Amino acid sequence: MSIRLKLAVSLAALTLAGTALAQSTAGKPERIRGEIVSFSGNSLKVHRRSGETVLINVNQSANVNAVKAIQLSDIKPGSYVGAAAMPGEDGKLTAKEVLVFPEAARGMGEGHYAWDLGANSTMTNANVDMVVQGTSGRDLKLSYKGGSNTINVPTNAPIVTLIPATRAELSVGRKVFVVATPDKDGTYKGHQVVVEKDGVAPPM
Known part of the structure; x- marks a missing residue:
């Protein structure tokens, strides 16, 4: 599988898992943000932003x-x-971060739905119809199936794209964003891991 195709497949699973969480109930995927405490075998221990430390099983298919x-x-x-x-x-949407998808992942997770990056936060996966320069950044005119949004992107908002990484990069102290499903024993099953690289932490 080519790197481009592998990344597209990975992005598909990541965005679909994110969409599933927008409608989540117990046992559905959730987003774990934090710092790596340890990684051994398939066991990834993460200290969450919320304060607790959780154990995530990251098997070879993740x-x-x-x-x-x-x-x-x-x-x-x-x-x-x-x-x-x-x-x-003023009620206008202001970006906390923007992820630019590779072309191979166009259409993944399309839509506008609740997010958990802060109170009243939302995620919009959409096509950029127009970019308008303003005094406080840029306004992105976005359209998706069933709707449209205008989002202001401040000059200090993180803007990133996804690149492939290896399990060897899951080292102590790095920031991670994990889409995982809770197991009955209190641990998690990891499906997607986005890890900090070259000092760039996942802002999602």
Whole structure:
């Protein structure tokens, strides 16, 4: 399998798992954000932002990716993006981060749904119809099946794309974003892992 196809498949699973969480109940995938405490065999121990430490089983079938920082200017009309955002005082959506998908992953997780990056946060996976330069960043005019959004991207918002990574990069102290399913014994089964690389932590 080519790196491009492998990444597209990985992205598909990642975004679909994210969409599933938007409608989650107990036992459904959840997002785990934190720092790696240890990784041995298939056992990944992560200290979550919320304070607790959890054990995640990352078997060989799990996908591992990293993030690469790109520029706001890399977002063009026709790009396919995932933008986590929160409403500002004026009600306008302001991006907390933007993920620019590789072309092979266009259409994955398309839509606008609740996210868990903060109170009232949302995720919009959509096509960029227009990029409008403003004094506080850029406004992305986005469209997806069934709707459209305008999201302001501040100059300090992280903008990244996904790149392939290896299990060897799951080292102590690195930040991770994991899509995992809780098991009955209190541990988790990891499906997707996005790990910090070259100082760029997953902002999702």
